[in-house]
Structures are given as C-alpha cells and as structure tokens.
Amino acid sequence: MDMRTLKRGELAKEVGVSPETIRYYEQQGLLQANRDDNGYRRFEPGCIDRLKFIQRAQRVGLSLKEIGELLTLEIARGEHTCEEVKAITQAKQQEIQQKIDELQHMYDALTVLNNRCCGGSHSAEHCTILTALADTESSTEELVHEHPNTH
Structure with a gap:
C-alpha cells in the first residue's frame, strides 16, 4: 500500500x-x-x-x-455537458427561491399580525394576534392582504 x-x-x-x-x-x-x-x-x-x-x-x-x-x-x-451540470444548480436555485418566497410570505403575515397588536401590558383576552390565528374562517393569505392598522 x-x-x-x-x-x-x-x-x-x-x-x-x-x-x-x-x-x-x-x-x-x-x-x-x-x-x-x-x-x-x-x-x-x-x-x-x-x-x-x-x-x-x-x-x-x-x-x-x-x-x-x-x-x-x-x-x-x-x-x-455544461448543460447537465447547470441543470442541477438551476434546480437548486429554483428550490431556494421558492423557500425565499415562502419565508417572505410568512414574514409579511407576521408583520400584519404584529401591526394589529398594541403589545400592551393588559390582558391578552382580546389580543388581535390570538384572535386572528384562532379565526377558522381566515387564512394567512387574507392576513397579508388586509390593512394592518387595527388593535
């Protein structure tokens, strides 16, 4: 050896x-x-x-x-061929872009939720974040497209 x-x-x-x-x-x-x-x-x-x-x-x-x-x-x-090699990296790039888009969507939805809530020290009994997440009629799509200035 x-x-x-x-x-x-x-x-x-x-x-x-x-x-x-x-x-x-x-x-x-x-x-x-x-x-x-x-x-x-x-x-x-x-x-x-x-x-x-x-x-x-x-x-x-x-x-x-x-x-x-x-x-x-x-x-x-x-x-x-270079085409074969590039196909692998392009597929990964598309996969990553899809993840970025999903993360951006989550970020936008969280922004809407956070903008709705006053974040005060009072009881969470009427917390807009909890209410929005508990609402079985709404979706995260609706959250992102709603106007965020209600508390």
Whole structure:
C-alpha cells in the first residue's frame, strides 16, 4: 500500500471534518477507500480535493444527493455537458427561491399580525394576534392582504 495514502482520521484532520463525517460520506457513496493488509481503510490523496469539493457544494446549499450527481459529472467531465451540470444548480436555485418566497410570505403575515397588536401590558383576552390565528374562517393569505392598522 502506498505510504502517501491517508487513514480516515488523517484525512478528516487534513480537511477539518470528523472521522464520522468521512464514514458517512463513504456510506453515501461520495468517498471510496481501499483496504490495506491490516484492514485499515486508506484514502488516496485526491480524496482531500473531493472533500473540499463536497464542502464548497454544501456551503452553496446543495444536498448530498445533488453533490453526488455533480461528483459523477466531475469524474467524467468529457462525457457530460455544461448543460447537465447547470441543470442541477438551476434546480437548486429554483428550490431556494421558492423557500425565499415562502419565508417572505410568512414574514409579511407576521408583520400584519404584529401591526394589529398594541403589545400592551393588559390582558391578552382580546389580543388581535390570538384572535386572528384562532379565526377558522381566515387564512394567512387574507392576513397579508388586509390593512394592518387595527388593535
């Protein structure tokens, strides 16, 4: 076995992740190790770059499944097109935009609710926030489109 190969712990330390992370990536098929004569898993030095690829991809929000797809394309760049690669990142971008839209909708609804309430120290018996949330006839769509200046 080549002495330049790394044990799981050495690889983890080199990249700044836990050995459990390395083990998990192995289980997910993102990393592969060879076994030496003693049965230890040994990783080629190229696994460092692969781990850094995985980390960068995670930082931009890609899931391990999406990262696996990109790694498959990365391994055989000459057999794939930029269009295939871009389709993965565009799909993720659309997914993130949908989440942003949903969060904006929630934020707007909370703004309406908060603007309705005086926030005073008196009893919450007639609290407009609780009343609006308890109203089975209204929806969050209605909350966002209502005018928010009632207490």
